[in-house]
Amino acid sequence: MPFLNLSHVTTYTYKQPVSFGEHRIMVRPRESYDLRLLDSTLDIDPAPSEVRWLQDVFGNAVAIATFDRQASRLCFDSHTYLQHTPADVQHVDIEDYAQTYPFTYSAEDMPDLLRSIERQHADPLRQIDSWVRRFLGNGQTDTLTLLSDMTSAIRREFTYVSRAEKGTQTPIETLTRRKGTCRDYAMLMIEAVRALGFAARFVSGYVYDPSGRDGRVGGGNTHAWVRVYLPGSGWVEFDPTNGTIGNAGLIRVAIARDIYQAVPISGTWGGFPGSFLDMTVAVDIAIADAAIPPTPILTADLKETAPC
Known part of the structure; x- marks a missing residue:
C-alpha cells in the first residue's frame, strides 16, 4: 500500500513571445478503489486568465486553461501525493x-x-x-x-x-x-x-x-x-x-476508447512560423513517507511564480 509523490512537468519553449489558445490538461490521476488522491496541485506559468475543471465522457478529470498574455515559455507543473493499493x-x-x-x-x-x-x-x-x-x-x-x-x-x-x-x-x-x-x-x-x-x-x-x-x-x-x-x-x-x-505499479490518469482521446496536454499557439523550439517532459515518482498529512486536493495555482 505505497504512498507516492508524483511530479509531471511539461515545458514548451519558443524563440519569441507567442500567444496561447485554449489548452486541455489531463494529468490528474484518476481516483478509484485502488487509488486515493491526498493532495493534487497544478501550477501553470504564465498564469492563465481562467482554469476550469470538468469530467469528460469517460469520467477523466480535465483542466481547461485559457490565456490572455504572450510568453516565450509555457510550463505545466503537476504534483500529486497519493495512496496506491494495487490488487493481487x-x-x-x-x-x-x-x-x-x-x-x-x-x-x-x-x-x-x-x-x-x-x-x-x-x-x-x-x-x-x-x-x-x-x-x-x-x-x-x-x-x-x-x-x-x-x-x-x-x-x-x-x-x-x-x-x-x-x-x-x-x-x-x-x-x-x-x-x-x-x-x-x-x-x-x-x-x-x-x-x-x-x-x-x-x-x-x-x-x-x-x-x-x-x-x-x-x-x-x-x-x-x-x-x-x-x-x-x-x-x-x-x-x-x-x-x-x-x-x-500503474497509476491511471485517462481511460479512453482510442489513444487520441487520452492526450495528456493539448492546445494551440499563435506566432511567427518556426517560433516553436522544444517540448520537454519530466515525470518523477517516489515512494513517500506515509506520515505526511493529507491536504486539500484539486487546486490550481495561477501565480506567476509557478515553480517550473
Whole structure:
C-alpha cells in the first residue's frame, strides 16, 4: 500500500513571445478503489486568465486553461501525493461462462461494451487476425492464459524504443516493424483482443517499480497500457510493454476508447512560423513517507511564480 509523490512537468519553449489558445490538461490521476488522491496541485506559468475543471465522457478529470498574455515559455507543473493499493493479480476472478474462450458478453453488458469492441484500424490483409490466432488452442482456450500469453509475447518479441515525436504507429506498422513505444504496444494489443471480440480500452498514466527490482520500462514520461473487460473482475490492466497483468505499479490518469482521446496536454499557439523550439517532459515518482498529512486536493495555482 505505497504512498507516492508524483511530479509531471511539461515545458514548451519558443524563440519569441507567442500567444496561447485554449489548452486541455489531463494529468490528474484518476481516483478509484485502488487509488486515493491526498493532495493534487497544478501550477501553470504564465498564469492563465481562467482554469476550469470538468469530467469528460469517460469520467477523466480535465483542466481547461485559457490565456490572455504572450510568453516565450509555457510550463505545466503537476504534483500529486497519493495512496496506491494495487490488487493481487491472483484475484482476477472470471465468471464461469467466461473462463474459457470463446465466450459472449452478457446481454446486460453488451450494449455498454460495443464501442470498446469495435476495431479502430483497417486490417485489409487480416494481419492482426493471423497474428492473434497463435494464442488460441485447437478448441477452447483459458481466457486469462490467452491474454497473459499475448501480453508476454509483445514484451518478449518486440523491441521497446522511446519516441518523443507526436503520433502513434498503426498496429500493422508495429506488427511489421517489431518495435515501438508503450503507446504503440497498447494500440496493437487493443486491436488484437478486439479481433477476438474482447472489449478493450486505452489507458494513459504513469508507471513505477513497486519493488525496485522489476526493471520496468516506460518511466520518466507518461505511460500507456490496456484494459480488458472480464466478467467477474471488470476492467483488468494488461501492460504489454512490461509484460505484466494487474494494476501494481500503474497509476491511471485517462481511460479512453482510442489513444487520441487520452492526450495528456493539448492546445494551440499563435506566432511567427518556426517560433516553436522544444517540448520537454519530466515525470518523477517516489515512494513517500506515509506520515505526511493529507491536504486539500484539486487546486490550481495561477501565480506567476509557478515553480517550473
